Each structure stands twice: as structure tokens, then as C-alpha cells.
Amino acid sequence: MLSKIIIQNYRTFRNFKLDFDPKMNILVGDNDAGKSTILEAISLALTGRLRGRLLAQELSPYLFHQEATAEYIAALREGREARPPEIIVELFLDSKTAPAELMGTNNLLRVNESGVRIRVALNPDYEPEYKEFIKDPTQVRLIPTEYYRVDWLAFSGNGITFRSIPATASLIDASNIHLQSGVDYYLNGIINSHLAPDERVKLTRAYRSLRENFAADDSIVKINEKLRGAPSDVSDRELTLGIDVSQKSSWESSIVPHLDELPFQYVGKGEQSTLKILLALNKKVEDAHIVLVEEPENHLSFSNLGKLVKKISDKCDGKQVFITTHSSYVLNKLGLEKLVLLSATEGFRLDSLPADTQDYFRKLSGYDTLRLVLARRSILVEGPSDELIVQRAYRDLHGCLPIEDGVDVISVRGLAFRRFLDIASLTGNVVAVVRDNDGTEAAEVQRKYAAHTVFPNISVHVGQDKTYKTLEPQLLKANGLIAMNAILGENFTSEADLLEHMEDRKTTCALMIFSSDQTINMPEYIRDAVA
Template identity: 40%
Template sequence: MITKIRIRGYRIYNDFTLYPNPRKNILIGDNDAGKSTLMEAVSLALNGRIVGRSVLEELNPHWFNSEMVNQFVASLNAGLKPSFPEILIELYLCDDAELQLLCGAVNTSVPTTACPGVFLRIYPNEEYQDMLDEWLKNPTDLLPVEYYTCEWRSFADQELVKRPRVLSVATIDSRTVKSSNGVDYHLRQILSDHLEAPEKAAISLDYREIKASMTLGALAPVNARIGALGAALQAEPMALAMDQTSRTSWESAITPYVDSVPFSMAGLGQQAAIKISLAMKRHASKVKIIMIEEPENHLSHTSLRILLDRIESLASNEQQLFISTHSTYVLNRLGLNDLHLLSRSQPSKITDLSPETVRYFQRLPGYDTLRLVLARKVVLVEGPSDEIIFERVFKDLYKKSPMELGIDVISMRGLSLARCLELCQSVDKPVAVMRDNDGVDPVELRQIVESLLDGKKRELFIGAVADGQTLEPQLIRANGEDQLRKILGVSARADLKTWMAREKTEGAMRIAESQEALDPPKYMVEAAEFIHNA
């Protein structure tokens, strides 16, 4: 299992460290937060290759962190002599007996740490120093990667030429582009691991004999005719034969079928589900680490639910799972306590989330917890009408909507206030919560969630009982009945309180769209000021 991931200089990561969970890791973040880059880096360090090709074959200047490269070029232009940018990916592994051959202290850990691990480093090749010096005379932000080299070693300082069996990994990306024969590199790797060595040898032997029989069969009359042409220089007989070299091995000729349909012609959702199932059903001795990118892609809600059930049932203590997602459903179902919120600097990890709260959100997989976790600041309200009116109040105060200032107003829709606050606390999220008093003293209501509030990042705001039990009478008290009728366009014949209770959302929309001045309830103003300054 991976205990620590460190990435320096690779794509968006300048210097990044993640401490993954031993079993399950749910990776979330905004677009370009680095979810795919993290998985790619892990796969690169585990395999020493990328999509089946060597690092140096695929290496290009855009692999290097742009911030690091810009600083390098700026230093050169300032007359300094900085070192060339490098890429370093380190994977620290658990101290298992089977990993001892990888154990050593050749890593960047401070203080020095001796443990099993591997690293991949991309750096300037000293053999090309003359060319590098020439490039330095007129540097650009496109590094001369042609003069770079790569080393892949264990922490024991032993060079690695192929992935050690103890570092088995399966990568499933539902967005993977299919290869020309319909089976991508990762699926070929997974299928190959399902076969034992004697089975592979038997298949290879039969395939070679089949090709040989074609040479003696259908190609025989063709060869007789070609041989009579005397085309060779010394009149040696020329003939056609089936290629027996490794580039035409059985792995490249065999393709899986699904319900009598070639795998490449199956739906993309079906392909992703098959890859995931095959990878997770392999014995732990065959695969230790499984990485799944966005399992929700190409799947209907029902199919996604079936797939997540399968992932949960197949997950074992001997396998480490990494899943990136943009789906709240995936996040809630697979477990909020395994969440890593990624950014370009350092990740945030949910801490001390109670098992009861995790189960609570698992039972409500449709609730938009992902939106709550990704927001920079949050205002939690009880329902849609509170959300609409608060946004009007906030814009009146600050001349911009909450979203323009990075504040997301989210309706709890009847969810437990304590559960939502616990989630915000676990990711250290600034949050202002508003709720009705429902005729109960606000001091008493506050006591229920007191341990989750700190007055700096998390605070609860409740209107006074004397001003009304819910938002509607609070608005009447703050504005006066005549002014509020004017804002809402409600005639004197209608009972204003009854109309507002019956037409909550419609009333909120009218308030939001009205050009008339609105005096908001005091607790709403306090909530807006708190979150604006948090």
C-alpha cells in the first residue's frame, strides 16, 4: 500500500504531498485541480512507463510545471545560474515483508526515512552538457527535453527495469481512447494478469501453429506461383509466410466479446464496468493498487448504482483504491470519510467525521455534498425561499451576488443541521447557517450544535422568537405590512401572513425581483456580514 505520494515539478504540481488512506481514496476537486495528474503520476512511478510506452518516448516540455519553468527562465534572464527544472515522483510504501527489497533511505524525506518505496526522476543528461549550455544562451519556456534522461529506482537505490510484481496496479479510465484493435493498453494488462503462465504459453503455442498452418495451407499455391517468378537476386525461392515475431503475438490478435459483440463495440459504460470488475476480482497477489477515473461517465443512474454496489462488494483490505469523481452520488455512496479535496498546493482531508454522519449521507446519496465541499464559503439555509431572499439581501449589502464573491448558498432541504455542520467542520469550511426558531428560544437551539461552532469560521444565526417563528413573519416585522404588500404586489384583501406561508417560493421570487427597498431581518444581515468577512 502507498503511504505517501510526493510530486515535484510534474504538470500542475510544483511541490505536492498526499497521504492516502490504506483502503479507499475518493479524489475530488475543481476542474484542473489535478485528479487525473495525480493518478497519472502514481501510475508512472509504479510502471516506469506511460500508456505502455517509455517515459523518454512520451516526454515533452509540457510535463514540467509551468511555474517552476517560468521561475527558471526569469532567473536566467536576471543573470543567475539556476539548476534546470526536474521532475520527481516518489511513492512511499508500507513496511511489509514482501516489499523489503525496495527498502532504503534514498528519498527526499526530512528527517531521513528508511522505508520501501520507488521514485522516478527526469533530469538533464550530463552527456549533452554542451547542447544544454548552448540552449542556455537563448532560453525559452520550452525546455530542451531531447537532452533529458530518466531514472526509475527503488529507495534501496536499485535500478528498476520493469515493475516489481509486488507493485501490481490496475488503471481504469472510462474516457480511455480505444486502440486500433479495440482493446486499450490497460485492458490488455488486466486480461493478461488473469491468465497463469502455463495458459499463456499454451495459447502462444497454438497461435503460432495456426499461423504456420496458414503458410502450408491457403498461402501454399500463392507461394508456388511467386517462387516461379525468379525475383530473388540468385534465384532463391521467395514465399509468403505468417509473421511469427513478437509484434504479432496473440495478445494483439485476441479481443474480448460481450454478449457476442466485440468489446470495442460495446457501450462505453459497459466497457468501464467490465474493466473495473476484472481489475477488482483479481487476487490481491495480482493487483495491489486500483485507480478508477470518473466511474460515473457514460452510465445511467441505475447502472451507476449497480457499478458502485459492485465496487463496494469487491473491495478488500488487501487492495488500495483510488477513485476520482465529479459525482455527488459516487462521493456519498463510497464514503465521505475517504475524501481528499485536491488543489494545486496541498490537499485537504476529511478528519474526525463520525461513522454515523458517513452513514447518514450514504442513505441520502442524492444530496449535493460535493457542492458543499468544493465551495470556498458556504451559507446553509433551510429551503429554497430562504436561499432566494438571502441572495437579494446579500446583493443589497455588497452590490454583488454571493457567488461572485465565492460564496455558495445551499439549501439543507430538511437535512440534519448537525450533520451538515460536522461535514463543514471536517473540511474546515467557512459556513454561516440560518434557521427558523420555530417558537423555540434560539439559545436552546444553539446548544444542540454548540460544539460545531467557533464564531470565526462556523456560526449559527436565528431570528428572535418575538419577531416570528419563521422567515415570513420576520420579514413582515422588519418591513411593516404595507411595505411588504407593495414589494409582493399582494392586495389588502388577502391575509398577508397566510399568503406568504402558502406561496413561499413565489413570494421569494417577487422579493428578489422587486425594485422596492427591502429591510431584511437582523439575523440575515448578521449572517451576510459574517460570511463576507470569514
């Protein structure tokens, strides 16, 4: 099993380190955070190949970290010493099971452990040509990879081959699985499972007979007679049309499975994606120690995704699994404690969350856990009416909706505030809580979150006057009877009647406030939160 990865100057990562869970690793992060890069780097270090070809054949200047490239070129042009950047990917293996020949200190940490590394560096044999090339720095626009070489080494410093590594990986990405090969494999699996040998023989004979009869069809006979007389400047032989009946062209490559009377390639994307992932699992995973799955949720509804996640979990039992995802459903069902939130330099694990918080999110998959994890700034509110008011307050202050500014407003109920803040205390994402005082002193409400507000990224905002228990009386207090009547299109003569109307129709009134073209005074605690 793999225990750790270190990546230097490869794609999105300048200097990156991540410890692995021995069973399940769920990688999440914003777009371009490097989720796919980690899977690719693991596969690269274990196989020496990128996209199925040796890395030396796929080597490109665009594999290097952009900042490292920019610094190298700037140093050249400024006349400073410019060391050509190197790509290094190191995988640390479990020393208890790894072969002794992989043990050594030839790694970036300089520790005596088992592992393998890919190193892309300037080839000493080409150093004279390289120095001649960089004499004119203006012509250097990218890393000159033509002067580089790829070394695939054990931590002992010895070169290795695929057979040297005790761990094998299977990378499964439905978007890169060719449909036709999947169809063939799917059909063959069904045939092998359900047809007796004599039935397979009958199928082969029927197929061959069908193809032989093709040439005897009257229309084909007439076409071939016409073709025989056609002049050709390529060959003196007669040209005719027929179907290949040789052994290499058998029914396995021609008969197409149908699902509900539709050819396989015409069924829905979700069905195709699920089937391709499961086919790949059946075909590749049996002999693999490590399974890498790229975003299994694509094209799938919650119900179908649930079935797929269960099958992935079952089929990969006893193996080390890495899954990239943007789906809270996948995350909650496989375990929040397995989550790895990616940053530019390392991955943050949430397995240090309290056990009851982990169980909470695992059971309540409807809560959009990843919204909090992925949003750099979030505002937590108590319900849909609060969400609408906070969005209006944000737009009034900043001139745009929160989501347009990268701020996610998330509706959270009851004790769930603390669950979400458990996550925020680890991720460092900025989170503001907006909640009612429910007739309690604001300071007392805020004390309930004292364990979380010690973190500088977390703040709790509560209405100060406990006689105004919830959002509606707070809004009425801030705007007054006349202004609130105008906003809601009502003509109540007493604040008590208007307040009763607002509390009976919370979401409807909140929507009218959100949509109103009139000036609205927001309660101070809401203004503080959106600021």
C-alpha cells in the same frame, strides 16, 4: 499496497503529499485540482510509463509545474543562480510486504522505508551543452528537457524494472478505452460462455461460406469482369474484389454484437461507458493489486450509477482502489470516511468525522455532500424559500447571484446543519448558516453550534427577536405591510392576514420576492450572512 505519495514539480503539484487508505481512496476536488494527476503519478511510478510509453519518450516541458518553470526562467534572465527544476514522484509501499531491495533512505523524507521514485533531472552528461545553451537566457522559454534524463529508482538508490515492484496497477478511464477492442472482448466473452465447441465450428464455417459466396454473386461477377480490363500503372496482375478468407481475418473481428437490435457503437453513451468500465475490470483487475478508476459517473443516471458502483466495489474486493469523482452518490455509497479533498499541497481526509455523521451521509445520498466539499464558500439554509430569499439578498448586495460568484446556497434541513458543519470544520471552506430562531433566544440557538463556530471559517446567523420565529415574519417586520403587499401584489389590511398568506404559500411568495423589481429590505441576520 501503497501507503503514501509525494509529488514535486509535476503538473499541478509543486510540493504535494498524501497518505493513502489501504482499501478505498475517493479523490475529489475542483476542476484542475489534480485528481487525474494523482492517478497518473501512481501509474507512472509503478510502471515508468506515461500514456503507455516510457516517460523518457513522453518527456515534455509542459509536465513541469508552471510556477517552478516561471521561477527558473526569471532567475536565468535576472542573472541569478538558476537550478534546473526536477520532477520527482515517490511512492511509499507497505514495508511489511515490499521486497528488501526497495528499502532505503533515497527519498525526499530521508526515512528508511520501502518505495520507488521517478526522477526527471538534468543529465550530467549534457551539462556542457546545457551551460552553453543558457548563456543567452532570452532564448530559454521552457524547461530544456532535451538535456534531461529519467531515473526510475528504488529507495535503496538502485535502478529498477517493472518486475522489481510487487504492486501492479490497472488504470481504467472509459474515455480512453477504444470501443472496438471492447466490442471484440465483449463478444468473445459471450461466445466462450454460451457456445459449445461444435457450435463455434458451425459459426466459423457459416461465416467462411458467406464470404466465399460473395464472389459468386452476379453483381460482383460483373464488377470483377469490368475491373479485370482496367488499365493499371502499378501492377500487371488482374484486379478483382473479394473478401479475405484467411485465418487472420476471422468472424471475431467482423461480427458485431447488437443490443436491442442496435449495433454496439450506436447504443447510448451511458451503456457504452458502463460496459467499457466493467469490461476493463474483467480484463485487467484480476492480476492487479491497485485499481485506478477515473470518474465512473460519466453519462450515467443515479440508478445505473448505483449498479456500477456496486459492481466496482465487488470486483475490487481485497484490492487498493483509487476513484476520482464529482458525484455525491459515489462518495456517499463508498464511504465519506474514504474521501480525500485535494488542495495544492496535500489531501485532507474526512475519516475523522464522527461515526454518526459518516453514517448519515452514507444513508442519505440525496444530500449533495460534494457541493459543500467543492464550494470554497457556502451558505446553508433551511429550505427552498430561504434559498430564494438568500439568493435575492446576495444579488442586491453584490450585484450577481451567489453561484456566479462561486458561492453555493445549499438547502439543509433539521439536524443536518451540524452534519455539514462537521465537514466544514475539517475542510476550512467558508460556511455561513442562516436559520430561524423558532421562538428561542438567538444566543441560545447559536450556542448549539458553539463546537463549530470556534473555527474561523464557520458562522451562524439567526434572527435576534424571538417573537419573529421564522423567515416570513422577519421579512414582514423588515418591510412593513404596505411594502410587502406591493411586492406580493396583494391588498391585505392587517399584518396577521398577510403573514398567514405568506406562511401558507412559502415558496410561491419567496419566488415573487426573488423576482420583484422593487426595493426589498432584508432582515439583518440575512444581510450579515451574505456580506
